[in-house]
Amino acid sequence: MFLELTNVNKTYKTGDVSFKALANINFSLEKGNIGVILGPSGSGKSTLLNVIGGIDITDNGAIFVDGKDITELNDRELTNYRREEVGFIFQFYNLIPNLTVYENVEVAANISKNPMKVEEVLDAVGLLDLKDRFPKELSGGQQQRVSIARAIIKKPKLLLCDEPTGALDYNNAIEILKLLTDINKKYNTTILIITHNTAISGIANRIVRLRSGEIIENKYNDNILPAERVEW
Amino acid sequence: MVMVLHKKITRTLLEHKAQYIGSILLIIISSLLFTALNISGVNIQDNLAVFRVNNVVEDASFITQNKIDNVAELEEKFQLILEERKQYDYKFDEQATLRILSETKKVDKYAVVKGHLLQKSREILIDQAFAKAHDLDINDELMLENNLFTIVGFMSTPDYIYPLKSVSDMLKNPETFGVAVIAKNDFSKFQNGLTFYSVKFLDSNKSQFKNYLTRNNIIINWLDKEDNNRITFVDGDVNSAIQMGRILPVAILILTILLVSIILWRLLKTEYTEIGTLYTLGYRKKEILNHYLSYPLIISLVGGIIGTIIGLLLVKPMIELFAAFYNLPVITTKFELTYVVLSLFLPLAFLIPSTIFIINRILKKPPLELMRGGGNKVKINFIERRLHLNRFRFSTKFKIREIVRNIPRTILMVAGIAFATMLLLVGFATKDSMDYLIEKNYKDIYQYNYDYIFNTMQFSDDIGGEKLNLAPYTSQEFKNGEKTFVIYGIEKDASLITFTDQNGNKLSLDQTIITKSLADKMKLKVGDRISVENKLNEKKFSITINKIADSYLADVIYMPLDEFNKLNDLPKGSFVEVISKEWLNIDESILLSYTSKEDIINSYNILIKPLRYMIGVIGFTAFIIGLIVIYVVTSLVIEENKKNISLLKILGYQQRELYSLILNSNTILVIIGFLISIPLLFVSLEQYFNAITAEMNFSFPVKLDEINMVIGFVVIILTYQISKFLNKGKINKISMVDTLKSKAE
Incomplete structure (x- = not known):
């Protein structure tokens, strides 16, 4: 398995109050697959993404990514893990507003050992002509494409997407899903998407449903749809 | 209702305490300098004026070939006060000369600083600086030409406020020269005394009087008060202190306006949604304005009050220091209320209008736009749009964009560094200029001893x-x-x-x-x-x-x-x-004065001793101002980039890479600020020196040694490094998780 989580738990404590964000999470994903984590607000899906991405740490359990247990890594090793092996795509794009499209992609290329060419990636996401624009001069869909370009330029093994279509209208959302599936095919990148939109699970190989920090459903998708046919 | 809102002020101030404490410190420095320099300067001026009037400072002094026998007649004829005086240069030791003056009754009357007036024969009053330099005290005895005199006090005389041996000298040195007064009758004990006259004109009859003397006698030497360094030097120095007391605080206040405006602009930007919410809750514009005005009000009042109090505490020691440096009696000390009020009012006058301007600009936005954080969208200014940075490395591009994205912040940084550097170098430049003046003249031009x-x-x-x-x-x-x-x-x-x-x-x-x-x-x-x-x-x-x-x-x-x-x-x-x-063996009775180059060089070395302390004090103030500005600007850069830093951390940037990108973005501004400060320093010092020497008989060319420039640069870079070090913790504290959740900045 490329991604494997075993008995992962995470509790947040604020003063005397504790909140169980993840409870005994177990699931796995094969290399080159797309996984979708579904769940309403507060179900723990963002926490799950954060611990898989090495942004947050678990209380116990193991998270194997390409054979390496990332819960055993120290801060520096976690930074290197995020730097070389994981790409992030966020709901609100998180672009640096005062850098151009080109420079926003360069932010990731700058610290990667063996990145792709910025022009090549921008061409792949269809933004080469807009490389000198600033984020605020782009539509939401275009901004998300920049975010995707930034995530894939370092050729990550795992692409983590936090509500990638959450801030977009339907047409733009479908375009982004199509781009993600294209990337998945072209670079054989393993993709994990978290969303509250159940329709998106149509493009996934594996669907995991969360509620209150627990997995309530974990299944293979036998009927994978092309992105263009996803509807909501 | 509004009072509830005010509870937020303390919390906000504490949350960003470093920025607000920095602003308060700048105002403290400004008010302190304003109060201390102006009140002590004005007091010295008042004391000088009273001393000159009460003790009848001369309008001129002169020497004639023949003794004037008809003093009373001339006083009546030309409406003047004329007094015959005697002086005798007593060789106190190998190095020092004590000039004995005859007691005056009409012009240039002495004032007793400590001790009592001359009451009987063989009593002597001497100037305090000379006494201190030669371990003399009241009741000590002095043997002058085989006559034993008792020191009965220390005195000041209006024609020797700045005791110079020769009137063309520039530098006083109590180790080699001082003045003393004895009773007229005692003067007969000295064989070779010089007779001269001091005159005070009650009418504009100077020309007629001089014509009369030229016709009936021969004027060997005539010295107007205006050309007498012993009388006029003090005015230039007091004026320069007062000028400094006006220029420096205002410059610091301008820097503070920039700083506080940027801090408040930043605060308001992060509170757009709250302001919009307050509008929708029914708060009036005036109430919101009042709330945000509390910040500059608190900063100005706290800084102003503390600065003014410290400044007031410094007034007395400064007056005493000044009075001791010049041979001046301290007649009165007044705590000029005008300057106290001004010192408290100036920070308010500078900060409140600028804050009102900023708040009004934001409060003009419609509540809905504010609620949506609408005005909070990042704007790309025209410079950013026109930048073509493709050929640069990413880190260089990032830093350049960081510099141009917030022009007021960049201006503050450059202005702050330039100001701090100028302040730091002003002491060095003053010393180098004086060194040049002395070295050039006494080594290269005047080669006599x-x-x-x-x-x-x-x-x-x-x-x-x-x-x-x-x-x-x-x-x-x-x-x-x-x-x-x-x-x-x-x-x-x-x-x-x-x-x-x-x-x-x-x-x-x-x-x-x-x-x-x-x-x-x-x-x-x-x-x-x-x-x-x-x-x-x-x-x-x-x-x-x-x-x-x-x-x-x-x-x-x-x-x-x-x-x-x-x-x-x-x-x-x-x-x-x-x-x-x-050395020429010339009979002293035919000499008006003699000077040795060694004396001048020694005087200079003694005179510049306090300058070293001044350089230290000014340098430390510059360091503090520089540190405040750089620290606050750097912390603003971090705050503005909070979300970006969080993102960069997620993308896998290591700590040192983050430090380099974020903290080093101002390095070029520090260098630019330093480079700008050098010509600015030369221009402003030249103006300043010209202003204080306009009425004096010499000029100050502005000089600054390369080594001192390097020292200045090292200090500024050190200040920069310290402020970067202090800000590292802020970068480390930024969480990767929290900021990702926010939609906007």
């Missing part, structure tokens, strides 16, 4: 040395009306005074040479012709300037001795001054 001025015209060739003649002149061709200077007649083959022009070419002495300081003040160039009038005998003639000498030590003109004597109707070969490499 001894300078003798006679009290009567001399003709003998047996005296030795090189001969000069001199007289004070005035010229009306000066922008401020009349300018007084000395014209020297010098032997054509003299070797002990060597002038060069600005290009370093040696000037021969068979022509008329003007010093650069006088040429600059009178705006004269080579070939110009000026009319001059001898102040001793009012004889007028014109001279043509042949060369300008690269010399700033004195406002003087040199011409060949024979020509000088001829123009002044003086006998050929006559002279009143001799300069020499070797």
Whole structure:
């Protein structure tokens, strides 16, 4: 398995109050697959993404990514893990507003050992002509494409997407899903998407449903749809 | 309702305490300097004025060939106060001279600083600085020419506020020179005393009086109050302190406005949604304005009150220090209420309007736009749009964009660094300029070791040395009306005074040479012709300037001795001054004064001692101001980039890479600020020096040694490094998780 989580738990404590964000999470994903984590607000899906991405740490359990247990890594090793092996795509794009499209992609290329060419990636996401624009001069869909370009330029093994279509209208959302599936095919990148939109699970190989920090459903998708046919 | 809102102020202030404490510190420095320098300066001015009036400072002093016997008659005839005085230079030890003056009753009356007035014979009052330098105290006894005198007190006299041995000296030195007063009757014990006169005009009869003296006597020497460094030097110094007390605080306040405006702008930007919510809750614009005005109000009041109190506490010691440095009695000390009020009001006057302007701009936005954080969208300014940075490395691009994205912040950084550097270097530049003045003049130009001025015209060739003649002149061709200077007649083959022009070419002495300081003040160039009038005998003639000498030590003109004597109707070969490499054995009874170069150099070294402390104090203040500005600007950069830093951390940037990107973005601004400060320092110091020496008889060329520039740069870079170090923790504290959840900045 490329991604494997075993008995992962995470509790947040604020003063005397504790909140169980993840409870005994177990699931796995094969290399080159797309996984979708579904769940309403507060179900723990963002926490799950954060611990898989090495942004947050678990209380116990193991998270194997390409054979390496990332819960055993120290801060520096976690930074290197995020730097070389994981790409992030966020709901609100998180672009640096005062850098151009080109420079926003360069932010990731700058610290990667063996990145792709910025022009090549921008061409792949269809933004080469807009490389000198600033984020605020782009539509939401275009901004998300920049975010995707930034995530894939370092050729990550795992692409983590936090509500990638959450801030977009339907047409733009479908375009982004199509781009993600294209990337998945072209670079054989393993993709994990978290969303509250159940329709998106149509493009996934594996669907995991969360509620209150627990997995309530974990299944293979036998009927994978092309992105263009996803509807909501 | 509004009171509830005010609870937020303390919390916000504490949350960003470093920024607000920084602003308060700047205001403290500003108010402190304003209060301390102005109140002590005005007190000294008042004391000086009262002292001069009460103790009847002279309008002029003069020496005549023959004794004036009809003093009362002249006083009546020309409406003046005239007093015959005596002085005797007592050789206190190998190095020091104590000038004994006869007690005066009418003009230049002495004031007792400590002890009591002269009451009986063989009592002596001396100046306090000389007493201190020679371990003398009240009730000590002094043996003067085999006569035992008892020191009964310390005194000040209006014509020796700045005790200089020779009136053309610039530097006082209590180790080598001081003054004392004894009763007139006791003066008969000294054989070789010099008789001179001090006069105070009650009407404008100076010209008539001088004409009378010229007709009925011979004026050997005439010295107007305005040309007497012993009387006028103090005015320049007090004025410079007061000027400094006005320029510096205002400059710091301008810096503070920029700083507080940026901090508040930032605060308001992060509170758009809250402001919009308050609007929708029914808060009025005025109530919201009042709330945000509390921030500058608190900063101004806290800073102003603390600064003013510290400033007031410093007033008394500063007055005492000043009074001790100059030989001045402290008659009154007033805590000028106007300056106290101004010191408290100025920060408010500077900060409140600028804050109202900023808040009003934001409160103009519609509540809905504010609620949506609408105005909070990042704007791309025209400079950012026009930048083509493709050829640069990513980190360079990032830093350049960081600099241009917030122009006011960049201006604050550059202005803060430039100001701090200027402040840091001003002490060094003052010392280097003085060093240059002394070194250049006493090593390169004036190569004699001894300078003798006679009290009567001399003709003998047996005296030795090189001969000069001199007289004070005035010229009306000066922008401020009349300018007084000395014209020297010098032997054509003299070797002990060597002038060069600005290009370093040696000037021969068979022509008329003007010093650069006088040429600059009178705006004269080579070939110009000026009319001059001898102040001793009012004889007028014109001279043509042949060369300008690269010399700033004195406002003087040199011409060949024979020509000088001829123009002044003086006998050929006559002279009143001799300069020499070797000590000349001249009878002291025919001398008005003599000076050795060693004395001057020693005086200088003593005079610049306090300057070292001044450099230290100013340098430390500059360091604090620089640290505050750099620290606050850097912390603003971090705050503005909070979300970006969080993102960069997620993308896998290591700590040192983050430090380099974020903290080093200001390095170029620090360098630019430093580079700008050098020419600014030269221009402003030149203006400042010109202003304080305009009425003095020398000029200050601004000089700054390379080594001191390097020291200044090192200190500024060190300040920058310290502020970066202090800000590292802020970067480390930024969480990766929290900021990702926020939609907007």
